[in-house]
Amino acid sequence: MSTAHYLWIKxxxxxxxxxxxxxxxxxxxxxxxxxxxxxVLSFELGxxxxxxxxxxxxxxxxxxSLEGTAFFIExxxxxxxxxxxxxxxxxxxxxxGVVVGITGLLSGILVVAANSWMNSPSGFDFVNGQYLNIDPxxxxxxxxxxxxxxxxxVAAFVSTGxxxxxxxxxxxxxxxxxxxxxxxxxxxxxxxxxxxCLQPLSGDISAKDVAxxxxxxxxxxxxxxxxxxxxxxxxxxxxxxxxxxxxYALKIPKLLSFMATNDxxxxxxxxxxxxxxxHPPILVTHFAFQIMVGLGMAMLGLALLYFIALFKKKSxxxxxxxxxxxxxxxxxxxxxxxAGWTVTEVGRQPWIIYGVMRTADAVTPMPGIAxxxxxxxxxxxxxxxxxxxxxFRQIKMVNTLYDSSTDHKTR
Amino acid sequence: xxxxxxxxxxxxxxxxxxxxxxxFGAGIIELFTSRANxxxxxxxxxxxxxxxxxxxxxxxxxxxxxxxVGFPKIYxxxxxxxxxxxVCMLLGIIARGTAFVFRNYDAVKDDMQKxxxxxxxxxxxxTPFFLGIIAASVVSSRIDLQxxxxxxxxxxxWLNFFTVAVGIFTVTICAYLAAVFIIGxxxxxxxxxRFTRKATYLIFVVMGAGALVFxxxxxxxxxLLYWIFSDVxxxxxxxxxxxxxxxxxxxxxxxxxxxxxxxxxxxxxxILFAATYSHFPDIVLLKGGQNLSLLENxxxxxxxxxxxxxxxxxxxxxxxxxxxxxxxxxxxxxxxADH
Numbered sequence: 001m002s003t004a005h006y007l008w009i010k011x012x013x014x015x016x017x018x019x020x021x022x023x024x025x026x027x028x029x030x031x032x033x034x035x036x037x038x039x040v041l042s043f044e045l046g047x048x049x050x051x052x053x054x055x056x057x058x059x060x061x062x063x064x065s066l067e068g069t070a071f072f073i074e075x076x077x078x079x080x081x082x083x084x085x086x087x088x089x090x091x092x093x094x095x096x097g098v099v100v101g102i103t104g105l106l107s108g109i110l111v112v113a114a115n116s117w118m119n120s121p122s123g124f125d126f127v128n129g130q131y132l133n134i135d136p137x138x139x140x141x142x143x144x145x146x147x148x149x150x151x152x153x154v155a156a157f158v159s160t161g162x163x164x165x166x167x168x169x170x171x172x173x174x175x176x177x178x179x180x181x182x183x184x185x186x187x188x189x190x191x192x193x194x195x196x197c198l199q200p201l202s203g204d205i206s207a208k209d210v211a212x213x214x215x216x217x218x219x220x221x222x223x224x225x226x227x228x229x230x231x232x233x234x235x236x237x238x239x240x241x242x243x244x245x246x247x248y249a250l251k252i253p254k255l256l257s258f259m260a261t262n263d264x265x266x267x268x269x270x271x272x273x274x275x276x277x278x279h280p281p282i283l284v285t286h287f288a289f290q291i292m293v294g295l296g297m298a299m300l301g302l303a304l305l306y307f308i309a310l311f312k313k314k315s316x317x318x319x320x321x322x323x324x325x326x327x328x329x330x331x332x333x334x335x336x337x338x339a340g341w342t343v344t345e346v347g348r349q350p351w352i353i354y355g356v357m358r359t360a361d362a363v364t365p366m367p368g369i370a371x372x373x374x375x376x377x378x379x380x381x382x383x384x385x386x387x388x389x390x391x392f393r394q395i396k397m398v399n400t401l402y403d404s405s406t407d408h409k410t411r
Numbered sequence: 412x413x414x415x416x417x418x419x420x421x422x423x424x425x426x427x428x429x430x431x432x433x434x435f436g437a438g439i440i441e442l443f444t445s446r447a448n449x450x451x452x453x454x455x456x457x458x459x460x461x462x463x464x465x466x467x468x469x470x471x472x473x474x475x476x477x478x479x480v481g482f483p484k485i486y487x488x489x490x491x492x493x494x495x496x497x498v499c500m501l502l503g504i505i506a507r508g509t510a511f512v513f514r515n516y517d518a519v520k521d522d523m524q525k526x527x528x529x530x531x532x533x534x535x536x537x538t539p540f541f542l543g544i545i546a547a548s549v550v551s552s553r554i555d556l557q558x559x560x561x562x563x564x565x566x567x568x569w570l571n572f573f574t575v576a577v578g579i580f581t582v583t584i585c586a587y588l589a590a591v592f593i594i595g596x597x598x599x600x601x602x603x604x605r606f607t608r609k610a611t612y613l614i615f616v617v618m619g620a621g622a623l624v625f626x627x628x629x630x631x632x633x634x635l636l637y638w639i640f641s642d643v644x645x646x647x648x649x650x651x652x653x654x655x656x657x658x659x660x661x662x663x664x665x666x667x668x669x670x671x672x673x674x675x676x677x678x679x680x681x682i683l684f685a686a687t688y689s690h691f692p693d694i695v696l697l698k699g700g701q702n703l704s705l706l707e708n709x710x711x712x713x714x715x716x717x718x719x720x721x722x723x724x725x726x727x728x729x730x731x732x733x734x735x736x737x738x739x740x741x742x743x744x745x746x747x748a749d750h
Contacts, residue, residue, distance in 0.1 A: 036508035046490030061480025
């Protein structure tokens with residue numbers, strides 16, 4: 001949004017202003033629903049997991065309080081931005097939009113830092129069931145925060161970029177408001193593709209980190225049953241927990257050892273190194289991981305094609321097949337993102353605080369909690385439906401609201 | 412440091428009550444506005460509230476974050492035993508937020524707008540009602556940590572005459588705040604007169620609901636009168652609120668909107684002060700006399716210190732920006748050519 005806004009202030013082409021305004025509506029819709037669901041979330045931590053929050057709150061609360069600050073600033077900046085057209089100096093107005101972006105990213109990093117603490121608890125001493133010597137700063141900068149936050153931030157650009165680019169690509173294919181959608185597509189596609197190329201690198205950092213700190217999770221991701229040296233990378237396949245084998249999988253020799261440790265012959269711990277009671281659900285973790293990586297690779301491929309189109313074969317960028325590929329890729333980023341969260345959350349089970357507290361011990365004692373769960377699931381699903389409905393209506397109205405090439409009002 | 416945190420906690424509750432309350436009140440007032448005037452009322456309301464709207468939830472989030480970081484025992488007790496009213500309030504917040512988004516950002520303006528409006532109004536009443544219930548249950552000594560069965564642990568903890576009366580009282584306070592707030596937004600004399608009448612009328616409604624709270628407290632054996640009038644600061648707060656109400660009547664017909672807003676805000680702060688002061692530092696009163704105190708249930712020193720600094724640093728960034736935001740949009744909208 002800010003890029004389009006920048007281009008409008010610099011180039012004074014009305015179409016960039018239109019794109020900016022159209023996108024700002026999207027930002028507003030997402031922010032408002034995000035604010036609402038965020039409010040709900042802060043309550044639900046206690047409503048669902050009071051035993052967890054009772055101990056964890058004081059330890060990992062630091063990123064939450066800072067996240068509150070960042071979110072607040074984002075809300076204020078968005079107030080300036082949405083209602084500030086023609087009220088402020090153009091560059092000040094632009095700056096408030098940039099602040100929305102930066103604080104949004106910052107909120108993301110901080111929330112992920114809180115989550116990574118659950119994977120890599122630190123900043124306290126766990127003695128005989130008591131949490132002593134709490135140090136909130138140490139807890140915030142736990143061992144996993146960097147790799148997880150980096151992976152998530154890049155993922156945010158990938159998924160948003162591909163989703164937005166895909167929608168605009170579809171509209172170009174339909175021949176509607178082509179100038180408007182082409183400009184929008186280009187900005188979104190560049191963000192998406194650059195991020196898609198960076199993501200495998202950050203994924204590699206994450207993999208090595210998980211291998212070091214949560215070997216059981218890595219083993220489940222890979223359905224790696226037996227500890228061995230020079231472990232193969234298992235691609236696809238159906239893990240069979242009874243026989244402890246993976247059927248129909250492609251095995252690339254020694255690659256897993258290399259990915260986990262940078263050494264082809266290093267030993268990688270398999271699930272047999274951990275007591276059964278500490279195993280994460282293997283099927284879900286393995287499949288989610290395969291989905292995430294597979295989709296990530298698909299998007300990387302599309303990104304490379306797009307770069308060829310941009311720099312080598314200009315004729316490609318006009319062609320319909322490339323746009324069609326982008327349309328297909330619309331949901332891929334978000335699917336990969338959700339799959340990734342499934343990996344990290346399910347892969348941490350049975351722990352809610354890795355190695356310290358089991359999930360089953362954290363849940364609220366109130367009976368009938370399942371109904372609360374169903375209710376909130378329904379609420380979140382309807383929120384998703386509502387947001388899609390609104391966005392769909394926004395896209396439908398591009399013709400009359402935003403495209404200055406169809407009407408010639410002075411703007 | 413714990414006092415810094417407590418001051419922030421109290422201030423965030425107050426600001427949510429004032430700003431969020433006026434926001435809820437906007438929806439409630441719509442309910443009691445004749446159809447002919449509804450559109451005008453709404454327009455005036457949202458010129459004022461729109462830009463600040465996104466920030467209102469944040470006060471509530473700050474309250475929650477302070478509680479779970481600094482006072483986890485209190486946070487978990489409340490969220491276990493008041494699960495049901497909390498969920499109801501959250502549903503209200505979600506419905507309201509979503510309906511608001513729809514009214515403002517739905518590109519297609521059609522009959523769906525009527526649906527959004529209905530949801531918006533309904534949730535504007537329900538959310539503060541449950542907020543009031545929660546606030547009242549926290550001090551009505553009905554949360555029973557020893558309760559054996561579902562009904563007495565999770566229903567009786569929050570459902571009685573007193574909590575319902577406080578719920579109603581909260582709804583009327585929100586409506587009152589919004590009515591006073593909107594006077595300053597009126598474009599012309601007729602609107603201004605209409606809003607002033609509404610505010611005057613709401614003062615009496617609030618007083619009626621207040622009386623209801625005292626009666627309900629008496630029925631439920633809650634020593635509300637004793638709490639408020641047993642110590643000097645509580646009495647002073649009530650006297651100041653009463654005096655400001657008299658000044659309020661004086662200013663109501665004299666076109667001083669800012670003065671009115673300050674007075675209304677002052678009255679509500681005094682009510683909150685009187686209601687919380689006498690228990691301090693206890694914040695949750697449990698059945699059987701043991702209470703949860705803010706001072707005794709605070710987190711470790713290092714946590715409190717980090718939380719205190721985070722809040723102080725945060726407010727350095729937030730308050731000036733928020734002030735400038737409100738200031739910028741107070742200038743009448745029609746002076747600036749609409750885009």
